[in-house]
Amino acid sequence: MQSFIKLDSIKTHGNSISYDFSYSEDLNQYFNKQETFTIEYDLKNFNSAQNISDVPVSILAIPFLGNVLPISWLLNTDLIVPELDKCFYKQIPDIKNGFAKTYPNLSFQGTLSVLQIIDNTNLVPTTGNPISFFSSGVDAWQTLCEHYDEKPVLLTMFGADFYLENTKGNRAIAKHIESTAKQLNCENVFFNSNLRKFINESALNERFEKKLGLHWWNRIQYGFGVITHAAPIAYLKNSKTVYIASSYSYKDRVHHLDASNPQIDNYIMFGSAQVIHDGYDYTRQDKIYNICHFAKKHNIPMFIHVCWKQFDNLQNCSTCEKCLRTCMGILAEGFNPNDFGFKYEKESSQLVKQMLSTKELPVSMEMWEQILYRFKMNAGIIEQYPELKWILSFDFNKRKLKKHKPKCNTKLIIYSV
Ligand SMILES: [Zn+2]
Incomplete structure (x- = not known):
């Protein structure tokens, strides 16, 4: 049958x-x-x-x-x-x-x-x-x-x-x-x-x-x-x-x-x-630029919810990779992440440095490269947040990665065109 x-x-x-x-x-x-x-x-x-x-x-x-x-x-x-x-x-x-x-x-x-x-x-x-x-x-x-x-x-x-x-x-x-x-x-x-x-x-x-x-x-x-x-x-x-x-x-x-x-x-x-x-025309960082400027232009409070953690209230943890990536993406465009539902503190900078230096980040590395590039382009921001100075000399090629064993065939996860 x-x-x-x-x-x-x-x-x-x-x-x-x-x-x-x-x-x-x-x-x-x-x-x-x-x-x-x-x-x-x-x-x-x-x-x-x-x-x-x-x-x-x-x-x-x-x-x-x-x-x-x-x-x-x-x-x-x-x-x-x-x-x-x-x-x-x-x-x-x-x-x-x-x-x-x-x-x-x-x-x-x-x-x-x-x-x-x-x-x-x-x-x-x-x-x-x-x-x-x-x-x-x-x-x-x-x-x-x-x-x-x-x-x-x-x-x-x-x-x-x-x-x-x-x-x-x-x-x-x-x-x-x-x-x-x-x-x-x-x-x-x-x-x-x-x-x-x-x-x-x-x-x-x-x-x-x-x-x-x-x-x-x-x-x-x-x-x-x-x-x-x-x-x-x-x-x-x-x-x-x-x-x-x-x-x-x-x-x-x-x-x-x-x-x-x-x-x-x-x-x-x-x-x-x-x-x-x-939105396929925009990278994630392009999108962050657009939405931050939209919030400013229309003077609306914008809560960006990205965290996978299931809280019983409205919040982002501000410490996971996705939260930190969004938080830093906002900062790189000259906006305050704390106005968008995140908690940025001096310590966040060290968390990011540590993570980028040791983790492979196969899905999001390109996004991080764009964020660091935007920080370098918008240099006034690093003067405002001196704890971010490490970004100016950070080199993705010199990272000491902790190797992890992929669960499944990673060749199938990404492909280049
Ligand atoms: Zn989170």
Whole structure:
């Protein structure tokens, strides 16, 4: 018997969606029987006469497919769906091709059987504001600043970077995002999704991690799986555009593999909306420059949330690599990191020096090179912070690195073009 996954029904209750699906026995290990895939949207700051229950089933099916299609491709199964949006359906071969180009060492197969294809484009005039994913990090802020005049609806997910279990911390983050949206005169939508829990990530990692070079989440689900959650909101808002912020840039010397990249994201469309992988023209340091100047120009308090640690309040630890990198990036542009949610002290400088002198930093070294370059270009800053003088003579080639054993095949993690 051919392996299959079948979407049996989609249930809505107010602004929640749950997906009932079945699959052949051989796929038992890849799904978590204890969890039904469920999404709950919070539309209290969203102007629409309708709610999620008014969205056609053919659109509601899209988040399910965004998370399950890659499983069916890589496990070579048939995926059966009762109804699907025509625009999304037509894009699937290109999206699949984008994954195949990103991971040429894997075979993306499988078949998709849709019983009824529904054209939603005529029903949806594209007059609404765009949707922009917003986590309050550097990339998300860049996209918001760039498209500020379009008054995007800010869409924030809980269930990945922000763990669902951290309810107190999530409330603090939601409160901050809500006030940011109000200040910028934008609507905002939060949603909780158990996208990482209804599948069995560890079984998928075990099967594919070696070839992907990293986890299922980072390499497969984090882009397509997340982006498709925007489909019901884009439908309700009659949006033409959905922005997803890039993590990397075409300018980067080393091109990093990532689940979210232009050769996948820019082919995703649903209803009348087109997804745009936004900000790919800018390096992370370009983005920091842009957003700091935006905050100054518009005189808005900007909290940049980058820390992976799950606090029960709104804060960055200011000591991990990502916090220090963002903090120093802001300082290098002549702004005070303490105005952007960080705690910079004299001791931070020594922490950075120690880290750069001893750690390999395979993903972020290029970003650090840019930060140090900006300090050298903006020399007045080092005069203001004499503890940073070491930067003027720091040489990346003379570092004494502590060797660490990579967990998986690093050759697959990065590739040069
Ligand atoms: Zn941190």
